[in-house]
Amino acid sequence: MASTASTMTSTIPMTAEDKWGGGNEPMRASYGKLMMWFFLLSDAFTxxxxxxxxxxxxxxxxxxxxxxxxxxxxxxxxxxxxxxxxxxxxxxxxxxxxxxxxxxxxxxxxxxxxxxxxxxxxxxxxxxxxxxxxxxxxxxxxxxxxxITTNPFARHTENGVYLEGDGHHIKPGDTFKKGDSYMLHKHNGEWVRLKYRNEKGEVKLQQFGPQxxxxxxxxxxxxxxxxxxxxxxxxxxxxxxxxxxxxxxxxxxxxxxxxxxxxxxxxxxxxxxxxxxxxxx
Amino acid sequence: MTTLTAKQANKIALGGFVLLGVVTLVEVFIALLGKGYLIEGFHLSTWVMYLGMISLSLYKAYYIVMYFMHLKFEDLSLKYALGFPIIILIWAVIAFLVDGGWYYERKMSEKVGFEIILPEDRPNATESTIPLNGHNGNDSHNSKENAHH
Missing domain, CATH: 1.20.120.80 (Cytochrome c oxidase, subunit III, four-helix bundle)
Known part of the structure; x- marks a missing residue:
């Protein structure tokens, strides 16, 4: 039966010179298999x-x-x-x-x-x-x-209160905390970015998420x-x-x-x- | 390289499927539980979640490499040839993450253990507080003040 065993049997005790001296498969795996393993190792690094x-x-x-x-x-x-x-x-x-x-x-x-x-x-x-x-x-x-340039998903970086609603879940007067998630939507092809006021009283626009x-x-x-x-x-x-x-x-x-x-x-x-x-x- | 008997092979195939499936479900369970999706308002600490999910994923990786990819039954020298680079890869990943600010300069943590405030973020920051040439802003030889004349 054709098998994937190496050309040298493992019952004869080998010196290091025998094993690594050439003419056999020291790792008891064929060239093709070894190369696939090493390719996968390099891909793992990538x-x-x-x-x-x-x-x-x-x-x-x-x-x-x-x-x-x-x-x-x-x-x-x-x-x-x-x-x-x-x-x-x-x-x-x-x-x-x-x-x-x-x-x-x-x-x-x-x-x-x-x-x-x-x-x-x-x-x-x-x-x-x-x-x-x-x-x-x-x-x-x-x-x-x-x-890869526009990311509508983000989280708030400061506490605040929305000044306008978006017709979905957000109504004017809703508050949010730092770390709350939000998602920007498009209406009629245009991005809707809601105005909000932060704790310092500044009025800002919702930001896009990190690119x-x-x-x-x-x-x-x-x-x-x-x-x-x-x-x-x-x-x-x-x-x-x-x-x-x-x-x-x-x-x-x-x-x-x-x-x-x-x-x-x-x-x-x-x-x-x-x-x-x-x-x- | 040893060949498996049919019984051993089926045990690995079915056992592997069940094991990997269950471990995946546990990981997803930890993630959803820890983020408050299963019990309203319940949160697991980030460390517990990360430790749990990373170790479970490493266990899945171990099983796939050793049993599905047959490495357990291969020659020891091949195990060393692959194992050693992976160990130093893990070292490299941790080193790069720490160097990239993954631990000391992280901003996503809810706990404020310590905060690193960059010079330009300090409340009274003006351009002169950023040391460009080793002198601080109170230095009377500051070139900005000299330019006043």
């Missing part, structure tokens, strides 16, 4: 950089919007469901990770149809996630008018979404190869499925941390 930039910027700004205020809509016109949709997206990726694991296991048992079945389910999971992310972006961009919020959100979820998309493309290519029987004759069998599996699990892993930083914390 996402860590982006997420820590998010952390540092977020903590520097009083007006930074609260994620449970921004992300509270759900398909079907539901509006007061904070973090529910994004939890669903997390579940979709978790399930796709499990199906990917099953595909790799079927590959070890050289079950061509099993591999194809579980790979197909993983692809469907990936596409579902991309669809959900696209819905989220569409809601933010087209319905709530958040872009960095939109910039970081779209950049980080865009990067992650692009990784999911390229993962789906890779999975499709490998699925076609599996169905065509390319891996039946190979000496390393279905190891390619395993390598793409590593990439797919990494995509899930990054989402765990993006979900944590952006939505939970």
């Amino acid at each position: 996402f860590s950089g982006l997420l820590l930039a998010y952390g540092a910027l977020r903590m520097s700004n009083d007006a930074w919007p609260l994620p449970d205020h921004v992300f509270s809509s759900f398909p079907g016109g539901i509006h007061n469901a904070p973090l529910i949709f994004v939890t669903l997206m997390t579940f979709v990726l978790i399930v796709s990770s499990v199906t990917m694991f099953k595909a790799v296991q079927e590959g070890h048992r050289e079950n061509k149809n099993g591999v194809a079945f579980w790979l197909l389910l993983t692809i469907i999971g990936g596409l579902t996630f991309l669809g959900c992310q696209a819905w989220e972006w569409n809601t933010l961009i087209n319905k709530e008018h958040m872009t 960095a919020f939109g910039q970081l959100f779209f950049t980080i979820t865009g990067f992650h979404g692009f990784h999911v998309f390229s993962g789906v493309v890779l999975l499709l290519i490998i699925l076609i190869n599996v169905i065509s029987g390319v891996y039946v004759e190979r000496r390393n069998g279905y190891e390619m499925v395993e390598k793409v599996g590593l990439y797919w699990h990494f995509v899930d892993l990054v989402w765990v941390f993006v979900f944590l930083c952006f939505y939970l914390l």
Whole structure:
């Protein structure tokens, strides 16, 4: 049976010279698998950089919007469901990770149809996630008018009282405290920014939220979404190869499925941390 | 590299799904509870929330890498080759966050333990109180006053 075992057996005791002297696989993993692991390590550094930039910027700004205020809509016109949709997206990726694991296991048992079945389910999971992310972006961009330069979500940086209403929930005379969330709306294509008076007696206009919020959100979820998309493309290519029987004759069998599996699990892993930083914390 | 038996594999698949699902639900529960969405007016301290959710996420990451990505059953040298950079990455992230003002210059905290007031934010700040060349505003050799003549 073609297996992914190394060319050297592990029963013969090896000196360091034998092990690292060349001509075998010292980490008992093939070149392709090792390179995929090291690529994923470098990708982890990339996402860590982006997420820590998010952390540092977020903590520097009083007006930074609260994620449970921004992300509270759900398909079907539901509006007061904070973090529910994004939890669903997390579940979709978790399930796709499990199906990917099953595909790799079927590959070890050289079950061509099993591999194809579980790979197909993983692809469907990936596409579902991309669809959900696209819905989220569409809601933010087209319905709530958040872009990389305009951010209608913010929090008050001082206590005050509204001097005018917006026809939604706010009436003139409503008070607010520092840290209360608000969202700017557009009426007839024009931004409505309400006048308010702060405790010093100054009359001011509601500010837009920090631009960095939109910039970081779209950049980080865009990067992650692009990784999911390229993962789906890779999975499709490998699925076609599996169905065509390319891996039946190979000496390393279905190891390619395993390598793409590593990439797919990494995509899930990054989402765990993006979900944590952006939505939970 | 060891290959798993079918039974072991199914245990990881199903067990992993249940574990990751439950941990995710607990994380979301902590977030919603701590921000007052489940019990009206109830708030958890930021530290408790952060500690809870970060450690749960790290546990999810551990499970995905060790079991789904099979690292637990791989050679020890590969574990070291990947583990060590991750450890210093965690160090780097914490260092950059502290350097970027995530702890000492944070403004989002509700508790005012200590506040850093920049010179230009001080109540009686005028341009001359910002030391440009090492002299303070009371220095009679201040160039702004000299320009008066």
